[in-house]
Amino acid sequence: MASQIEELMRRGTNRARDERLAVARYRKRARRGVSVLVHDIEPQSKRMRDADRDRFKTAVSEQMATFSRAPFNGPVALKIDLATTSRTAPQAHTIAKNLLDLLGKRRAGVPGMRRHLLYKNDAQIQALSVSCRHGEDYPMIHVAGRPLSALLDDMELAAEAIRVDEMENYGDVYRWDQEEEAMEDLRNLIRDERGQRERLGDDFYDAYFKMLRWSAQRALLGCSGIDIPVLGWMYGRPEGSTPILPPDQWALLIGRSKLRLQLGDLPITPGSSGAFKRRVEEEIAAFKQRWDWVISPLVIAVALQVVVRPSAATPAAVLHDLDNIVRDYLLPRIIPSFGTVTDHRWTIDFDELRRRDPVLADRWGPNPTPPPGTKQGVTRYEAWRLPPVEGEPGFVSVALVADMDGRGDTFDRIDECSRKWADAQSSTSGKRQRW
Structure with a gap:
């Protein structure tokens, strides 16, 4: 009977240790993601003005620099949330196409030391979600990326x-x-x-x-x-x-x-x-x-x-x-x-x-x-x-x-x-x- 109790206690201790390790890994993974929130740029398709392109790229570059993050090298999971105010706003998938291109190479004139921003190529995206709400009071672009493995x-x-x-x-x-x-x-x-x-x-x-x-x-x-x-x-x-x-x-x-x-x-x-x-x-x-x-x-x-x-x-x-x-x-x-x-x-x-x-x-x-x-x-x-x-x-x-x-x-x-x-x-x- 004593040996059975000891075995149950050992299993409980091991399970508690495994759970603590799993939680620690979860907290660590959360720090591997990148989140960029921009409130003052209207989401647009390829017709976006060059000035707004540069402002968006600058916001991404600054966010990456703040957390000392390099562009993702491997498979990426990417989530894009949009809010438009224009009465003639383009469809979400045309906005997303523009943003996915902008998240790649850094344009000349955009601050930063690296050649790329969030990733090197949008072909790295292996999981993608795009949401859009039209007719909002304020524009919004929110991009959140993380390694697919995370x-x-x-x-x-x-x-x-x-x-x-x-x-x-x-x-x-x-x-x-x-x-x-x-x-x-x-x-x-x-x-x-x-x-x-x-x-x-x-x-x-x-x-x-x-x-x-x-x-x-x-x-x-x-x-x-x-x-x-x-x-x-x-x-x-x-x-x-x-x-x-x-x-x-x-x-x-x-x-x-x-x-x-x-x-x-x-x-x-x-x-x-x-x-x-x-x-x-x-x-x-x-x-x-x-x-x-x-x-x-x-x-x-x-x-x-x-x-x-x-x-x-x-x-x-x-x-x-x-x-x-x-x-x-x-x-x-x-x-x-x-x-x-x-x-x-x-x-x-x-x-x-x-x-x-x-x-x-x-x-x-x-x-x-x-x-x-x-x-x-x-x-x-x-x-x-x-x-x-x-x-x-x-x-x-x-x-x-x-x-x-x-x-x-x-x-x-x-x-x-x-x-x-x-x-x-x-x-x-x-x-x-x-x-």
Whole structure:
């Protein structure tokens, strides 16, 4: 009995030590990131004035110098948050293209001793998130970069925090069950429209239909994205562990999902881009045929999640930059095909709201929506490049993801969950030490 107690105490001591080391590594990783926040420059596309280009580059250069940071040499995870004030603001992906170029080489006249700013080449970006809010009172550009390895390490901690949270809380499960029921109720309402209108009356039928369509879209597109634990497994994390399925099997399952656009491998030979664009259009058409009864028209705001795995045979020289994939192949076809919008405020019928609840409508102000020219787009997009798997084909998998609950992007959720995990371990460790 004594030996068993000693063994349990030894294991507890080792576990506490491992947790303290993991927290220390987490705190150290946080110092490897770079964050640049600029409030007085309007986000612009390639049309940005040279003076604003230099001011932005100077802000990045000064931030790097303040923390004695050299440009990233290896794979980078980059997050860009934007706020525009212009009534004719460009779309987020054209702004991002400009900023990604500006974060490379230092322009002549920009203070600094180094040739490059944040990285040497934007091809280093292996995980990218771009968010934009139009019609704001003040402009803002926020760029946060870190080594990809640091983000993946934090992803492991976030997955563990999610596992613990799911064991303790069941409210979300109940909520999603309710919304999945809404899909079946919507289907039944459509199938028996005539009978339901006779039974409910036109006004109640229309109101009930709108409510069910909103819930059904939230349910369908709320589970189309790849969550943090599965994304970690697709990257082979945690390292040295035995996952439920190996990374290539997870990719196979994701590739069979009917909730995503499955586009095959990227074009890598001259003249093959046209065929890939046609494949995008065909997959969009097939997706709409499958789900049009739910998503047409979209009444919720959506983001775009892109997961890319290149073929192992793809030469490094012809790898597509993540931003180019989204900008050149996906958004020009997805936005008009699905009628996606840049802000959830575009999904609110304010005329109807003023009739039903003028007090609530007044709280939104006289001009509740962003400038009309900024309507078309997505609330954000994020793209992840997985490592190739020898002998397995490459693929591009795309999801329209429900985005109206303010949870932020995957980067935000990784940071929130990993911070929650580290704080919980620190709290537990402190209690042990006091004991």
